[in-house]
Amino acid sequence: MVVYAGQGDPRRSIELLWRASVAEKRPGPKPGLSVDAIVDAAIEVADEQGMAFSMRAVGERLGRTAMALYTYVPGKNELVDLMYDRAMAELPASYPLDDGWRPAVTRWAHDMWEFYSRHPWMLQVSQARPVLGPHEFAVTEALAAILVTTGLPGRELRGIVGAVNYFVRGAAQTVSEARAAGGATGEGDEEWWYARSAVLLEIEPDLEKKFPMLHVLESDREPVDPELPYLENDAVKNFRSGLKVLLDGVEAAVAKS
Amino acid sequence: MVVYAGQGDPRRSIELLWRASVAEKRPGPKPGLSVDAIVDAAIEVADEQGMAFSMRAVGERLGRTAMALYTYVPGKNELVDLMYDRAMAELPASYPLDDGWRPAVTRWAHDMWEFYSRHPWMLQVSQARPVLGPHEFAVTEALAAILVTTGLPGRELRGIVGAVNYFVRGAAQTVSEARAAGGATGEGDEEWWYARSAVLLEIEPDLEKKFPMLHVLESDREPVDPELPYLENDAVKNFRSGLKVLLDGVEAAVAKS
DNA sequence: TGCGACTCCTTACAACGTAAAGTAACCTTG
DNA sequence: CAAGGTTACTTTACGTTGTAAGGAGTCGCA
CATH class of the missing domain: 1.10.10.60 (Homeodomain-like)
Incomplete structure (x- = not known):
């Protein structure tokens, strides 16, 4: 919910x-x-x-x-x-800018990613309206402080801050909720996938013909890191490559300005 | 939840x-x-x-x-x-590619955006594991069919599909949940913002000094469209400019390949 | 005709957020 | 120093939730 x-x-x-x-002297028993x-x-x-x-x-x-x-x-x-x-107080208040904005944003994104895996429930708090607390402000301030150095106008920066935020949150959801769901049912990702896709292929044998482009998307797959669970493997790689594309877009905006 | x-x-x-x-003949009363x-x-x-x-x-x-x-x-x-x-059956199964992939992806994203505002509850269904239903497949197939024409390899496409998805979902959440929350409490966005930020400024008067970069981010604001509620105004503009940056990134990847 | 499968209802339960009211502890005032 | 008001915390209780259990009635087939 x-x-x-x-x-x-x-x-x-x-x-x-x-x-x-204000902690003033008050009657009644001491607060425990x-x-x-x-x-x-x-x-x-x-x-x-x-x-x-x-x-x-x-x-x-x-x-x-x-x-x-x-x-x-x-x-x-x-x-x-x-x-x-x-x-959110766990997160750093600022990032070094010695190597420019791009590595700093990448660090910010990775920190957020790990933060969300530590506290998966965070992803279920509605983002509709900001909580307006000091640490939420600080986290966004940290990202803004990095991106301001691109020299882009506020108009563009707002869109970029939003996009980076949405991207990180979305990507983190995919992983950490997968873990949470696995924990809830007691089954790992592999079992879940296996049971599901086996039944699916049995019921709908020509799945690949019905959705040929999804099949293309699944091609060109790198060898799987056996250390990580199935979904996590995918998610980590997609996170990196997605973030790269997004930051390339920022770079294009910077170059044009 | x-x-x-x-x-x-x-x-x-x-x-x-x-x-x-299988709809076979079965005993018992007719299903109503x-x-x-x-x-x-x-x-x-x-x-x-x-x-x-x-x-x-x-x-x-x-x-x-x-x-x-x-x-x-x-x-x-x-x-x-x-x-x-x-x-998800409401969404188109394919998009015209006459003007190339970029306008098509933009259309896809806008359709998703509108779709989510029609069905805000969709954004509260966990994205962790795909539902694996036919229409969810079809929606992703439509996006994949567009992006495949860029000629990029599957490895990169997966990251891009994810990024576009996360971005649209995140941006839609900001708006449609804002609307939903307003509906739930009966207060509109303006009232919410006003009450909140008034108290905040009263309690923490030097907010701008504490978070100077957020202040920079808020600069350069365009005139507000009086037709739309406050938050929605912002969200729509940030959606457009964020999507633009993201697609610029895709374009950079295409140019390099 | 009757058996068994089926749809749908009633009842019931455990868990939830929290309202209401009571008890005991403590500071302030007379 | 006693009285009174204020506060921390408990107990009890209510309404709402998802859904388990069991029963009543309906239909196809033997």
Whole structure:
């Protein structure tokens, strides 16, 4: 399920994201938890169980009930926003530009790729509206700082930033969700593919004739790295070659300007 | 929530997708429903209510209970697979190549874009593993048929097909989920942005100094088309300029080969 | 005519997010 | 120092979800 960001009270959400709460002396028992503790616990749970984690599970990990979380966080949606932004703090704030923008963007993309495989649930948070948290800003700032050195105008840069983002996210989805789905059903990628395609070929024997261009696409395949699972092999190679094409496009834009 | 494809019995799923059931004479009451009727109804419901539609809602639309659907379809996951593939039947199977591959790919991308805005729930079906249905194949076949005419080898084409796909999907997500979220909360994009960014600037006044490159990115903005909502304006322009860069990259690859 | 396969319904259950209300701890004020 | 208000956290409960289980009625075939 895709979780939509930011549906609650805007002020409360933004204040939580930027930790703008004033820690004044208050009556009542000492808080045994904190927003940070809850968000960290939730990220751990989500890393293990995926986006379909439950408030009860997060509470349990902290030795509390699910309802205890509602003292600190308005609801699950807001918690997801906080998790999303918090996780992004893992990423570098800037990249060296000694060799120009292209290696830097490549590094950025690879970091994002690995980041998404560490936190697959991130890919299920809706990208429709930005969470508007400090670390999400920082990640995009890092990419923008690289691309600004191309000298391209903002108009073009916005499209490029978007394209790079979409590409990385999409490519990461293909791999990390494949892994997650395999984990969920207990079967690896190979088994999944094998079972599926065997039945498919049995039911539709002249598949290759019906979709000849897909067959052409499958040609020219390099030997498979036995270290990696099947789908991952493909995905990694397609990621590299896709990114190359995309950056060639950027280079063309730079050359023209 | 992201719905993972293909977790059930592979044979049953594939047979349903390719409608490979043999319609033999069978005892028992005449079926009042059909897989097609259920899938169509489910698509209608999902178009209106989003991916979080319920089996009960689909049943109700057909004048049945939720459990009646389970006679035709193994579960909700499989139904989503069927919806996914069925919806893709709306898309063209081929594109004219009179003006070369570039206008054709552009058409393909725009068709996908519009398709996704018609069926926003499509973007929430996990892309990790292909559904392996006939229409999903046909859509990719159409794109492959265009790109094959570039003469590039399969190795490079796979990366390009992936990149174009990811890009279109990502760009469409930004818009159509924004619309969906607006519909869900009842507030439009403008209100959302306004409330959010007002609070943000109040809490963090020197945002521009903290993220100077993002500020550069926002510069050079063209006048807004008053016909379209705020976010959509941006998204459409970024879509066009991002696609342009991507296709420039393809052109560079073609020129080099 | 009856058997068995079939469609569809009712009922039921476990899991979910979270509303409501209660209990106990603690600071502030009289 | 006691009273009162505020807070942290729990228990209980509700509505919604996907779907398992079992039963009622319908039809083809022996």
